[in-house]
Amino acid sequence: MSGMHQLPHADVVHLADIAPRRTIFTLWERHRHRQAHWFIECAAETMGVFFYVYFGVGAIAGFNIGGLTGQAINSLETVGFGFAFGIMLALVVCSATSGGHFNPAMTITMVIFKGFPPIKAARYIVAQILGAYLAALLVYAQYHQTIHTLQAELIAKGTFAAVNYTPQGLAGIFACYAPAGAHLGLAFLNEFVCDFMIGLVIWACIDPTNFLSPPAAAPWIISLTYAVCVWGFALNGISTNAARDLGTRFAVLTIWGSDASGGAYAAIAALTNIPATICGVLFYEFILLDSSRVITPIHVSHLNAHLSHQEHCQHGTKPVRHDEETGKTHQSSYDDDSKAQIETFERTSKNGAQIQTIERA
Amino acid sequence: MSGMHQLPHADVVHLADIAPRRTIFTLWERHRHRQAHWFIECAAETMGVFFYVYFGVGAIAGFNIGGLTGQAINSLETVGFGFAFGIMLALVVCSATSGGHFNPAMTITMVIFKGFPPIKAARYIVAQILGAYLAALLVYAQYHQTIHTLQAELIAKGTFAAVNYTPQGLAGIFACYAPAGAHLGLAFLNEFVCDFMIGLVIWACIDPTNFLSPPAAAPWIISLTYAVCVWGFALNGISTNAARDLGTRFAVLTIWGSDASGGAYAAIAALTNIPATICGVLFYEFILLDSSRVITPIHVSHLNAHLSHQEHCQHGTKPVRHDEETGKTHQSSYDDDSKAQIETFERTSKNGAQIQTIERA
């Protein structure tokens, strides 16, 4: 066993060990693990994108309503913070369950770089778009009165058709539109660079060697990247996320019909983030990623937790492991002769990365 | 002892061990633990809600006064941050003492889901409402001159009755009112979805398996959820918290009399958060909670600290524990033959969750 590396691990305690649940919940959890896990992961993805779009679009609602009524209700700063903290909440609440993609570009990137299964990716993307769609419809419902009143005023003034499907319009609360007269090539550039930066940041945050991005810091770092993109570049039109864009596009089509389609810009808003994210990730993979760096202590705990979680899901109880040095018997996630091995199973970690199985002695 | 799990623990040091206090304080603490603990917990709940409402309502004061005088003093963004950081301070300062509910909906949820004693819950809710009441009255006192001046101006202009009991009015600084002409069903929806999200976030933050929400991060995550709710949806009328609502309602009734009652909307503002929070918690319990996940290292320390605290309160000194493997003698919170057991006592953890006693060998 000399020459092999062991991922240091402490004894782990599962939530089931200290907080056992009523039988109804235990049976439901077993059913979830065995048959319905796909549903749970998709529900988490939907809820995550819902968090992000619900609070971001809510902030835009105040911003646009203020603009249309001559009041200063929210500012672009508030909109940036609204999207940012919505994303932070999505990651904190839902990423442990689904891997925290919340973004078709990230899911596609995981397929390309981490072997995420394509069929699962397709389900994830549908779930993500659904989350954005539901969020937009709900915000519309909550603001229904105000929107209805303002729409009547715009129609009375005769400016409805000119204003509504712009970033400042009522449909512009929900979906992404290009500023009036925008050059589509520059809109593409605006979108591409921002999404490149976001992809690069996300990949840096999930690097387990990054001492400046422990797991608990990643939601804040990633989310404020969206904020600075809004503050710096939303003026030129920006979507950053295909699910946020397509989901809200379907919502405005549902509410206002085909006039809300956004024209050719809609393709830029929906799709640019995919190649841009991949390019940002490639930059990290080629220039910044360094396999000689060391996994930080908290990332070691985090990875161990995933391994143990996987085992517990599969086996219910943990197999007994004999520690050859001390003679102690522990229940652990490792088979008993595996002390000196690295066993990493094909699994979904926090951001959907998969760590391939490597040799087992 | 095979098959049983041990919550790993390090030797603990109590504050009493390194910072002994003058006898007057020690006697007072013993009296607190034995006879007056109910009072201390309620005082902490009152102070916590006071933090939250005092700073939130203070920010609204500037916002409304600015609106009534044509100046831009605070913005909706400042109001969101004011409530958020008030909640963060409530959690940091008071949650170790009372469990950090600060919210009747959370207390009721604890009764339903964690076996929190109902009589104690009733006391908590009274204490919470009292904290909001005192905060509102104090803010009114501190702003008394300005409010009095503005009230005279509104009366002189003849707009007092129309404006005062709206979100932009002077009473609207303190209590929650529906926007003029608001549809009560939509107000209910607006309130319900936001409070659902808040309940979901809180439950995710107290999940001890959540690496993205270590104890020190929870106040920030939970508090910024309130901020995004304000930025996104306060325009439609939002209270988020029955104590914040009822306490301030009693305050405006005290100050302005029955005109300040808020009509039918008052019931929505006061009560919607209770079923909404329960639904958010149910979503987490059914979809996201996974007993196979592993308790994070910092949560292990946190839970151990609670166990040791409980023991020390009851016994004064810690019983001796023999470590069978190494032969060392430690003073610890465990009985000496309990090394391989999980002992979790019926206790109040950070957010009032109770972990039930399970088998002891």
Next chain:
Amino acid sequence: MSGMHQLPHADVVHLADIAPRRTIFTLWERHRHRQAHWFIECAAETMGVFFYVYFGVGAIAGFNIGGLTGQAINSLETVGFGFAFGIMLALVVCSATSGGHFNPAMTITMVIFKGFPPIKAARYIVAQILGAYLAALLVYAQYHQTIHTLQAELIAKGTFAAVNYTPQGLAGIFACYAPAGAHLGLAFLNEFVCDFMIGLVIWACIDPTNFLSPPAAAPWIISLTYAVCVWGFALNGISTNAARDLGTRFAVLTIWGSDASGGAYAAIAALTNIPATICGVLFYEFILLDSSRVITPIHVSHLNAHLSHQEHCQHGTKPVRHDEETGKTHQSSYDDDSKAQIETFERTSKNGAQIQTIERA
């Protein structure tokens, strides 16, 4: 040795061990420890208050200049964040050196509650006021042109005397003035409650049992308390800190002469924070502090670091300690027979708290 508790400690490594300095620096450090420590601590207090006042007053400069010129340059929100992050920087940069008081009320509280030496406290308070004085003068110098121009305009308009010594005036950039016509009793109440809350928060943050306030979080928690005080209550006149108040008062007296004195309000602004802070601390000591709670792991490291620092300053090298159980010899801060003892020396911890010597076996 049974019945005694040991503060668990790991082997410590001093900065001198891994990053030895050039001889000139080493000699200077030895001189500092032996003869000039009072000077270093006072310099740290001065620099800390300088950070706080320099950035806070700088933000007010933009706010007031905007108000006087009809532009929206900064908002009250920016002023709150400016003071907050100034305080955060003061704590991060300087508190390890001086204990991080930056506030005469906190120093006086330390004298009363933690046995801080009174002569040292007097030096601290002088240093704190000096830091605020220098900061105000420097901000005045940097803004000299703009202030001079605006002053000429105000004089030409004939409004200088009425406006300059108010919160919106040029002197109001630096020093605290009551709003026009303010009732002094209400100004006292406004100041008292805010400073009570600040004192309570600080005391909660330095409680080593507080899992929600690890050392690295304290600067953020404490600093944002000042922000919410500004957003909520600066409209009614607020200083929060005797050094910030007196130092800037001396600065405006230096610049504008006795017209800048602030009248009777100056006494409220300068002194109210002292009894208010003490009351906030008393609330914590009586209601929330619980000696049965457990020191958090990171606070254990922090306290150990202080003990080792103290030893290293006094002895240069660390005495040898024999570990009776394993037979290993370590250099540590403990005498060799002290394994089972708690030794806490009279020392200055992060916030100037002193932990009294307790029994040594």
Next chain:
Amino acid sequence: MSGMHQLPHADVVHLADIAPRRTIFTLWERHRHRQAHWFIECAAETMGVFFYVYFGVGAIAGFNIGGLTGQAINSLETVGFGFAFGIMLALVVCSATSGGHFNPAMTITMVIFKGFPPIKAARYIVAQILGAYLAALLVYAQYHQTIHTLQAELIAKGTFAAVNYTPQGLAGIFACYAPAGAHLGLAFLNEFVCDFMIGLVIWACIDPTNFLSPPAAAPWIISLTYAVCVWGFALNGISTNAARDLGTRFAVLTIWGSDASGGAYAAIAALTNIPATICGVLFYEFILLDSSRVITPIHVSHLNAHLSHQEHCQHGTKPVRHDEETGKTHQSSYDDDSKAQIETFERTSKNGAQIQTIERA
């Protein structure tokens, strides 16, 4: 070996051990380590300054465009946050690769204080200026339409020459200009004090004894220092960073020609930060740095990670180390007889600091 101190270390796991990469990547990494490391470090510095300037200048774009068109798009607060979070992202994403200077003044300071090689420093500075240049050009491209339209309007109004090369102008979006009529001595003072504070904060954050600045907190602390400098003092003209200044200066010269040169102020904006940063660092070195303080646990992990990284880069695999006490064999970064030694190699740590080799037994 008595009398020598050991930097405590746990077994380390390298990223290569748990996430082996495809051969193409592994060969590319080996080539990077051996021949192209200079290129990778410079690319990281360029990308870091790009993050900082791209998002900061993007925020200014909205601010200036709003000012020129009579709208309130961004505020000075948003500009401060934009620069701050851009710097935070630069540090999180790139500092592990290059040491995270992103600032010629910091690189020069590292040459003076930490023995950073001067030739490498020259390459770093060129890379930093390039990052700012590219960022400014890209923001210009993304905003090209709006800028072009506004420029035409200014020319039509005849105000172009007077406005464009001021902080509020179109060129003022990118480069630093003195306010109209600014006294250059006061501009120098304004710049010097702010940059002194920034240098002092950075040096405090990289002090491995600072419990209030663990590695993960440093990006936030350092970045918000820039924010408070913007909020407090950008009105008087401020650049804070020679690369940000020179890079954007070259960009505006490229776009608008020699009219954009900024006159004598350009020298102040470009160069003041260098002596100011050195003075801030000297203040820390003489007054606040204390070699008797203890390295915090997380900084110990961080330093160990650097040592192991260095070894792994050089050797590929880790040499075997025999632990004399327990007889265990570990692969580690230490030679087998080095347990009791401190070995610190001449290396580049997080902020480019170099720790000198000290004696090896």
